[in-house]
Amino acid sequence: MTKQGHYEGLRRRHIAAGTIIxxxxxAGDYAYIIEEGSVEISTVIDGKPVVLNVLGQGxxxxxxxxxxxxTRSAxxxxxxxxxxxVVTKEQVNMRVESADPILRMLLFVVMRYFRSETSWRTRGKALKPPVIEEVGLTQPTIDLNRKIGEAVDLIRMESxxxxxxxxxxxxxxxxPIIDIPTGAIAGFEALIRWHSPSRGFIRPDVFIAIAESTSLILPIGEWVIEESGKALNQLSALSEQPLFMSINVASRQIEEPTFTQTLVGIVQKLxxxxxxxxxxxxxxxxxDSDIAQQWIQDVRKLGFPLSLDDFGTGYSSLQYLNxxxxxxLKIDRSxxxxxxxxxxxxNLCKAMVDLAKALGMSVIAEGIETAAQAEVLRELGCDMGQGYYYSPPVPIEEAIALMTKPLAVSNPQPEL
Structure with a gap:
């Protein structure tokens, strides 16, 4: 039981002395914060009531x-x-679920051991090793063990x-990112892959989330800039037109004061x-509008193009464009x-293309998988596109091969 600040706007209950709460x-449907008076916490041992604690204000x-x-343990x-x-289950669970996974794991572990300790003190039972076999366990216990297991696995993965x-x-x-009107390769997007020696292939959305929460994204991001820059030099040597390399930038990198300096240093070195x-x-x-706006101003002054990824999937797209x-502007694959x-x-893609053009932005569509999709985007005036219809993400050797021979779909036609 911990001290808490007052929750504004929550329900309050007046309870008379001697009333059982x-x-x-x-069932544990509510928690409570004592605003006035005191509350007695008790249990029954050998048929006799035993007071465990008397709690006061706050x-x-x-x-x-x-x-x-x-269920209630006392x-x-x-x-x-x-x-x-009165504090509801929804209010607490919403905050617990939004917490860092490792903090959640620590919370669940502390709760499990607290219940074991309480059981030992109030029932005189010897502590037993955790039960691994889930047969006969209640659903809340199974859910708790699952959450702890998932969090422990995240800690292992972080290591x-x-x-x-x-x-x-x-x-x-x-x-490759294709110039839709001509079918030529305009640039490439660098996409990181991790093949763990123990786990095999790990999806980027899984390990990038861990990297962002632990600041490991900073050294990873620095490595991506350098490696993709080297690849760009190799690919550009095979192109008559200047190519570009798209690099994903995480919010943690934007917040890092030295990131822009690091970016410039690597690009100049290469x-x-x-x-x-x-x-x-x-x-x-x-x-974080202040930090983001300053960062955007800084990198634009340095000449780096900026692209808004997954446009249309957030809540404030138009505000950001303004x-x-x-x-x-990158149209999301969905x-x-x-x-x-x-x-x-x-109609939605046309509206996005028209909006971007009105604001002086070029448009890239991602997730193109068919000739029909490519043709519609061409008719709508979309500038560039990428997707498996043209090519999946490939190692540098295969990317070089793409530069030495025409793409098989350089002039996409709608499928019949």
Whole structure:
């Protein structure tokens, strides 16, 4: 039971002295904060009531069953007339689920051991090793064990990710970005891959989330810039026209004061024109408007093009287009997939293209998988596109091969 600040706007209950608030074994639907008076926490041992604690103003109680979903481990009654603030299960769970996974794991572990300790003290039972076999366990216990197991696995993966950074276990694949009107390769997007020695292939969305939460994204991001820059030099040597390399930038990198300096240093060392490095950012990276706006101003002054990735999937896309000066808008694959068979998808893509053009931005569509989709985008005036229809992300050797021979779909036609 922990001290808590007052929750504003929550329900309050006046309870008379001697009234039972909840009994041991009841469902844990609410927790309470004592605003006035005191509350007695008790249990029954050998048929006799035993007072465990008397709690006063500012203390929360009843939260254990609220979080782990098990029944009450003790009873609570009003020791005096009390005023309680009621805290619902939804309010607590929403905050627990939004917390860092490792913090959640620690919370669940502490709760499990607290319940074991309480059981030992109140029942005189010897502590037993955790039961691995789930047969006969209640659903809340199974759910708790599952959550702890998932969080422990995330901690293990974080440790493995640190080793991967030190040992450079990553590789980059490159997906060509096509100039839709001509069918020529205009540039590439660098996409990181991690093949763990123990786990095999790990999806980028899994390990990048861990990297962002632990700041490992900073050394990983620095490595990506350098490796993709080297690849750009190799690919540009095979092209008559200047190519660009798109690099994804995470919000944690934007927040890092030295990131821009690091970016410039690597690009200069490799002899690359800043205009050839396209920085892709997500809408959520722009939530801290002051930091994001300053960063955008800084990199634009240095000549780096900026692209808003996954456009249309967030809540404030139009606001961002109005507030920030960006060079490219990237239509999310979820809108592209419906082209050729869904009228609404074509209308939405047309609206995005028209909006971008009105703001002086070029448009890139991602997730193009069919000739029909490519043709609709061409008719709508979309500038560039990428997707498996043209090529999946490939290692540098295959990307070089793409530069030495024409793409098989250089002039895409709609499928019959």
């Amino acid at each position: 909840f009994k041991e074994g009841d 203390i929360m109680f009843g939260e254990l069953a609220l979080v782990d979903g098990r 009873s609570a009654s009003a020791n005096t007339n009390v005023l309680l603030t 493995e990710l640190r080793v991967a950074v030190a040992e450079k276990q990553f590789c980059l694949h490159y997906q 002899g690359i024109n800043n205009r050839q490095i396209k920085l892709e950012i997500l809408e959520r990276s722009l939530f 507030d920030y000066h960006l060079d490219n 809108f592209v997939w419906g082209l050729g068979n869904k009228t609404n998808s074509a």
